[in-house]
Structures are given as structure tokens and as C-alpha cells.
Amino acid sequence: EVQLVQSGAEVKKPGESLKISCKGSGYSFTTYWIGWVRQMPGKGLEWMGIIHPGDSDTRYSPSFQGQVTMSADKSINTAYLQLINLKASDTAIYYCARQSGGLGVWGQGTTVTVSS
């Protein structure tokens, strides 16, 4: 079964950093791009960027450029999203998803709460 499993929920304070993981299984991890999507509470989907685990080629949305870092470790089939200098407005669910004619396989989402 093709799966993406994300790390668990996080509660952070403003100014802290965070790294979310997304582990793929059931397919060749280096073949497909992995996208990251943010969903703020009660809001729509925002495309953050995409990374190719095979060569770590990365494309960022201008809205998130400089605010996040995407990386991948192909030896353990895992992609990462790092958020730095967290603010309350970073409170959201973050999804990873496999790109293949659209984002066809999604992780379960990681809920991030930023609160003092």
C-alpha cells in the first residue's frame, strides 16, 4: 500500500523552530515529487512548495520562500518541512502529498499549534 505517514502534532512557542517529517512507503520514494500544503484553521489549502527526493530539487511558493525549508533523506524515504521563527499565524495543519498528475497520495496531516 502506498502511504505517507507524517510526524505527530506539535505545540510550540513563538520564535521556536520545528521540523515535520513525512515518510513514504509502498513505492519508489525517489521517483515522485513531494508537495507540502498548509491549511489554517477553517481555511482553504495553500501550496507551500515541492521537493524531488531523488535530487532534492526544490520549488517554493513565493508566499513561503525564506520562511520554510524543505529537505529529503532518500536513504530513509523521508521528506521534511522545517518552519523557523514560528508565529501564532503558523498555527495550521501541514500536509505532505505525493505528486503524480495532481497530489494523489496524502499524509494524515500534522497539526501545529503556536501559542505562548
Place this chain on the structure above:
Amino acid sequence: EIVLTQSPGTLSLSPGERATLSCRASQSISSNYLVWYQQKPGQAPRLLIYDVSSRATGIPDRFSGSGSGTDFTLTISRLEPEDFAVYFCQHYGGSVWTFGQGTKVEI
């Protein structure tokens, strides 16, 4: 960056009715890189339609996509109770991908 505008914001219908959802792009979308997702409360989005009109694996044939250029449509021919959800369109390809703001289909 292509901006996608979905309409209407909310669609109030009954089971068995036909739903027509619109997604308009700020500029022409090349190579048919337009997809549709369904999202239910508390769940991750699910891919319904890719490349404008191709149904993803396991998607019932009551869902269909159409359109070209800047105007795209998702049609649900006969609404089932499980179809009441939020639907998003997305353009992918190039350096920046974007989502529409979503259409809620409610009873």
C-alpha cells in the same frame, strides 16, 4: 502566478441533484494541468480529477471534469450523501502551483 477563482462559494443542494462547480484561472492553463480535490471535515484532501478530465483511481463516474484555457468545471451528476464536502481546484506545473479558495457543497 496563476490565480484560481472558484464559484460559487457555497452550493446548497439536495441528494440526487446535479452540482456544477466552476474554477476560473487568471491566465490560460497550458498542458491541462488542472486538478480537483474533495475534502471532508477532519480529513486530508482526496484527488478526484487530474489533467482537467481524468478521474483518479476509485473515483465514481458521477464525478466529471471539463474545460480548457481559463474556464474549468467539476460536475457531480447525482449527489450522494457522501459528496457533501468542500471542493478545491488546483493548477500545477511550472514554478508556482496554486489552489482555488474552495466551494462548499452543502445540503
